[in-house]
Amino acid sequence: MVKLLEPELAPILNGSVSSEEAIEASRQHLEQDNPNPRWCIPWAYVLWQQGDYSGAYALAARYHTLLQDDGDFLLLFGMIARQVSKRRDEAEAAFQAAIRLQPDRHDAYYNLGNLYFAEERFEEAAREYRRSLDRYPDGSLSWLNLGLAARALDQLELSRSALQRCLQLDPRSIRAWCNYGITCHQLERFDQAIEAYYQALSLDQDHGPSLVNLAQSLNASNRHPEAVGYLQAASSLTLQEDCGDALFNLALTRLLLGEYELGWELYECRFKTRQHDSYTRVPKGEWIQSPERLRQLAADQAEILVWSEQGLGDAIQFGRYLHLLQAMGLRPVLATRPVLVRLFQEWLQPSVPVIDDNHVDITTEMRPHTAMLSLPHLFGTTRHTVPASMPCLHPPGPPPETLLVPPPPGGLAIGLVWASNPDNKMMYRRKSLPLPELLESLLPALREDLLELHCLQVGEDADALQPYADHPNIVDWNGRLGDFADTAHVVRQLDLVISVDTGVAHLAGSLGVQTWLMLHYDADFRWMRNCETSPWYPGMRLFRQKAYGDWSTIVQPLMDELGRIYGLDLLALQ
Structure with missing residues (x-):
């Protein structure tokens, strides 16, 4: 927020008084006859700071009509509305109105950029951050967010230079150091990435994202034992949400090193990571997650559903485990991508029932089930027990004439x-x-x-x-x-x-x-x-x-x- 016109309001926004005192002062002024409606600003601002966005919106909306020509109010109203469900159009209109009133107002462009960034409208976000920086070149947060938007647009050199400028202005920004490292990693400048993460960790040794990303760059530099140490440190920070991927990356590193027994066990954490949040095809029935439960079901010769949760190559690679399930006495049914259905229906011998995973109604599917890439863990696969008898796919007959390959x-x-x-x-x-x-x-x-x-x-x-x-x-x-x-x-x-x-x-x-x-x-x-x-x-x-x-x-x-x-x-x- 910029400095308010009324001198008596300034202490409320610069932290000179407590939140309770700010709210009480605002309440008293607004209860007077013919009150100055601008006194809603510090009250709404405190509520916004406290994360009470619905309360802040309800308060600010009461004065919206009276303060249509007030840039301070419009900016705050936009910041509040952006956080309230289904109010983003009001937020955008408020920021744009503030800009029309005060075209040199850098903070309005910055907040409008944040609105677009949150909606993944990265080109528009970058444009607004640039406009903010044209008016206030020392805005470290605008440089930071421009760096993030540029990286999302795959403009990696711009991202790197913007984040460098942010760090020149604010060398103690852990977030900037970490994101500078991420951009350097994507540019395959791994030494620079590693140094950036070291800088972030020198400011906070428990910064989870820097620990995880440092390990990624160390892995990329063929320094896997070092990566394991940082991932173990990150995975121990169980109270930090940002470390949700630490165990998953530790699993990948263990598997990379051929430590399959531990690696596959850790790999089961993948469904708790951000990158799998979007996977919503998990059926309603019992999720088989332990070897013991798999053996119990095998004793009952149960039918189980195996579903593909990753890429096409993954499904083909791990489809070999379907025959191991049959050998245990289970009756597997495979749910997989449409482009793979006929391959598994016709080329797996002995055959396994195969269905298009788009046809699985996860709300009514009650069969016991498991993910295909969980099967190595359920079978306790080590490097020496990989089921590697090839071929594991067999032709159903001669190729159709249209697919014949004449002798070269x-x-x-x-x-x-x-x-x-x-x-x-x-x-x-x-x-x-x-x-x-x-x-x-x-x-x-x-x-x-x-x-x-x-x-x-x-x-x-x-x-x-x-x-x-x-x-x-x-x-x-x-x-x-x-x-x-x-x-x-x-x-x-x-x-x-x-x-x-x-x-x-x-x-x-x-x-x-x-x-x-x-x-x-x-x-x-x-x-x-x-x-x-x-x-x-x-x-x-x-x-x-x-x-x-x-x-x-x-x-x-x-x-x-x-x-x-x-x-x-x-x-x-x-």
Whole structure:
């Protein structure tokens, strides 16, 4: 709030008097004959500070008509209305009215920016923060929130510079140090991120978000034992809501290190984290969460529902546990994504009933149930007991004519996938390979009929193939594959699949087709670290980036390995 015009009101807003005294002074003035309606401001302001937003709104609304030309009131009314359900339009109108009255009022632009930010209207929020800073360049909170909005817009360099300016103005801002670290991490400047988190922790050693994010950057820097220590510290802060993800990140780190028994147990906390808050498909029936309860149900040969809660590749990878459930005497029913239904219906042998998870009425579904990625915990899976007998998917019969792969003219028929799911922006950027970086190296072998390339990429990323579309030894399957069952028919006819970390890699591995997996530097926990093979897919070869974003450190050894098959230096072909 800015300084009020009446000198006698200033002590109420600058903290010189207590909240009780402020409210009493306001009450006395407003009960006089012909009171100055501006005396509602300190009373409403105190209620707003105390979090009594409905009370503050009820009070301020009584004087709204009388104070339509008062910038102080309009600003406060907007701040209050923003916190009250279904009043955001009134809040926006109040901020805009305050700006019309006083166009140089930086705090009105700042609060309007906060309103837009809360609604994830990040471009509009950034615009208002800039307007606020044009009028008051030393507004550290405006720089901070501009940094957050810019990061949400994937404008990472702007985010970094805005947060740097905030820290110049307020070097003791823990929130700014932590968010500066997050932005540096996303820019893959991990040393700077780590230093930023150290700065935040020097101001508050128990700052949960900094502990968790520091561990993330240490993991990204291949410093996993250090990460474990910080995650253990964060997970002990049970009273801090911001540490809800600490145990989950500790679970991922344990799994990354191959400590499966403890890792899978900790991984069960994922449903208590923010990133799983949006998952609302949990059925109403009994949730099986212990190995003991699973064994009790097996003794009764019970029917249980297994549901997919994560990505397509996860469902394919962990679908192998359905047969273990059958072996126990249970009768599993799988609820999964529509694009996977036919794959599991037709390719799992022995068969398991499969339903589209959109058809599960969670309000009436009373069968005992569990999440698919909870099965490793329920079975006590260790690195040495991973169910890895491949293939675990089997064709229901010969492929349809439209999905036949003719024998290649010369050497190998190779499948290729170069991009992951674009819905996860950050992981998409890290996991996805720019197609020319690999394809240009393969072109000489293609010209010599040494291989035929079957491009299995679907969606917009398949457009990257256009410059090569006329090559006689390149087959584009985009638009011809209806679901993963169709893709399975094609993949099973190939000699080799080369893929980034996405669902097709899991499909190829589950079909027992030789698979070369191209992993970004900070790869998913299931691929562990510093190994070239996977306990989940014995026929899979892992090729890892040696540095963040450097796909050349994968392309060179991959081409060398491919050349060994032919006894040729493929990169030397012209």
